Amino acid sequence: MNSGPGWLIGSWxxxxxxxxxxxxxxxxxxxxxxxxxLALTLHHEASEVILPRVKxxxxxxxxxxxxxxLQSLGHHARLHGTVDAECVHLLRIALRDRTLLGGxxxxxxxxxxASDVGMFVPRAALPRWLRRRFAGPR
Numbered sequence: 001m002n003s004g005p006g007w008l009i010g011s012w013x014x015x016x017x018x019x020x021x022x023x024x025x026x027x028x029x030x031x032x033x034x035x036x037x038l039a040l041t042l043h044h045e046a047s048e049v050i051l052p053r054v055k056x057x058x059x060x061x062x063x064x065x066x067x068x069x070l071q072s073l074g075h076h077a078r079l080h081g082t083v084d085a086e087c088v089h090l091l092r093i094a095l096r097d098r099t100l101l102g103g104x105x106x107x108x109x110x111x112x113x114a115s116d117v118g119m120f121v122p123r124a125a126l127p128r129w130l131r132r133r134f135a136g137p138r
Contacts, residue, residue, distance in 0.1 A: 012039035019044065022053050029061060034068020041072040047080050051087060058090040063101045070094055070109040074116030081120055088127060091117065 015021045015036050022040050025033040037057045041050050054076060057069025073091065077083055083091075094110035101109075118126065118134025 012036065013043070015040045016043045019049050019053065023056075026053065026056050026060065026065070029065070031062070031064065033057065033060070033062070034065040034072075037065070037072050038068050038075070041075050042079075047076070047082055050076055050080075051084060055086055055090060058087075058094065063099045063106060066094065066097070066099075066106055067101050067109045070106070070113040074113040077113075077117040077120045081122065082125070083117055083121055088117070088130060092129070 012035065016039065019040055022033070022036045025036050030036075034057060037053055040053060044050055050072075054069050054072045057065050057072065060066050060069065070091075073083065073087060091110060091114055095107050095114060097106040097110065099106045114130060114134045118130055123131050123135075
């Protein structure tokens with residue numbers, strides 16, 4: 001995968017077959033790392049492949065990658081109905097992140113992700129603070 005605007009939409013399908021490509025773009029802090037992460041999240045079947053990479057994205061120095069990782073976390077919750085304790089911890093940190101990205105704060109992205117987690121992950125699997133603030137169905 002090449003970095004930059006030369007990437008085509010079809011080239012993102014490679015990350016589904018080769019998730020290590022997401023690792024590579026995260027390692028080099030590629031500006032499109034978050035997009036690769038979203039492609040993996042939306043099209044790969046295995047949580048054990050997706051969630052470790054989402055967590056790496058949530059720790060990225062790049063605000064754009066963190067925003068895309070938050071979107072990925074919300075999509076993962078919707079598609080798979082699961083998150084783990086470390087994801088919830090990183091989500092809680094992101095809910096306080098006031099970094100600006102395109103006129104919005106990252107905590108806005110985190111708020112959307114938390115809403116998806118609260119909506120699609122079984123309540124018993126969530127900590128009390130998240131169940132109270134982002135109550136989904138019982």
